[in-house]
């Protein structure tokens with residue numbers, strides 16, 4: 001591992017100033033970053049620890065919804081009674097991620113900013129597009145776990161389970177930076193690799209995620225998250241799905257349906273949402289909506305099976321939310 005300096009920031013403003021230094025990296029729980037440092041695919045010269053920042057409030061609930069501090073852990077999200085009650089898909093996504101030990105360390109901010117788990121990206125020997133190289137080795141190579149949408153110019157999938165659920169709820173990311181912070185909808189915060197495959201977010205140098213905001217819960221809104229994985233623990237999703245439905249009895253009035261682990265960002269499936277709106281949520285409607293959601297998938301040579309898995313995950317999420 002390359003030598004680096006380390007500073008523990010007492011607050012996000014200090015963290016942003018420190019992170020603006022050349023070759024700096026933020027470390028929250030460190031469960032992703034330290035792996036990459038040990039694998040020599042991240043070699044920061046200056047590490048800025050933020051896990052010691054003590055949140056004044058982990059959660060704030062007011063008329064504009066729920067604000068979650070960026071340093072709340074996945075364990076907290078999976079156990080907090082008000083998250084479980086009002087945003088069950090988020091609680092479920094957090095509960096199913098990784099292992100208890102990792103969930104105790106992993107933070108919400110780190111979870112949405114974690115880097116992809118593509119094995120070519122994670123091996124220092126491969127100078128792939130995500131590392132500034134000319135090729136996506138997964139595209140013609142070992143692509144069992146890769147994208148089935150937006151497979152070019154980089155076929156990685158977004159690894160965050162919470163992002164799948166948060167996008168379905170219409171969450172917003174709050175940041176601070178030396179030049180001033182901003183609030184950005186999550187679906188604009190996470191970016192496809194089209195313009196710059198080396199990044200997954202719009203974060204600028206020195207910009208720090210401080211919170212994630214969720215719109216106010218509504219009694220008629222029901223939601224669910226379903227993850228399908230190879231092993232039942234210690235694993236990333238092969239496919240996951242979140243459904244947030246505004247219900248009127250058994251009829252869905254409005255749907256937000258998101259698929260995860262199928263593209264470089266979690267994918268909202270608008271044709272499926274439109275199909276479901278106005279229909280009774282039953283097995284047939286859920287199956288047809290899921291079919292529509294995967295209509296335009298373009299799997300690679302070795303991951304056609306993920307189309308079926310994603311369909312099943314979405315069908316189950318729709319039924320769990322609205323059935």
Ligand SMILES: Cc1cc2nc3c(=O)[nH]c(=O)nc-3n(C[C@H](O)[C@H](O)[C@H](O)COP(=O)(O)OP(=O)(O)OC[C@H]3O[C@@H](n4cnc5c(N)ncnc54)[C@H](O)[C@@H]3O)c2cc1C
Nearest residue numbers: 028029030031032033097098106107109110111113161209
């Ligand atoms: C075996 C295993 C299985 C896993 N399974 C899953 C899974 O199923 N689902 C899932 O979602 N995840 C899974 N993970 C990944 C794990 O959840 C992430 O590593 C973790 O959420 C990252 O959070 P962290 O706080 O440790 O981030 P760190 O490792 O500290 O940081 C991750 C990245 O985000 C940046 N960052 C961190 N905080 C901020 C911030 N506030 N503002 C701006 N940038 C920031 C860092 O600079 C770094 O680049 C798994 C991990 C392992 C090892």
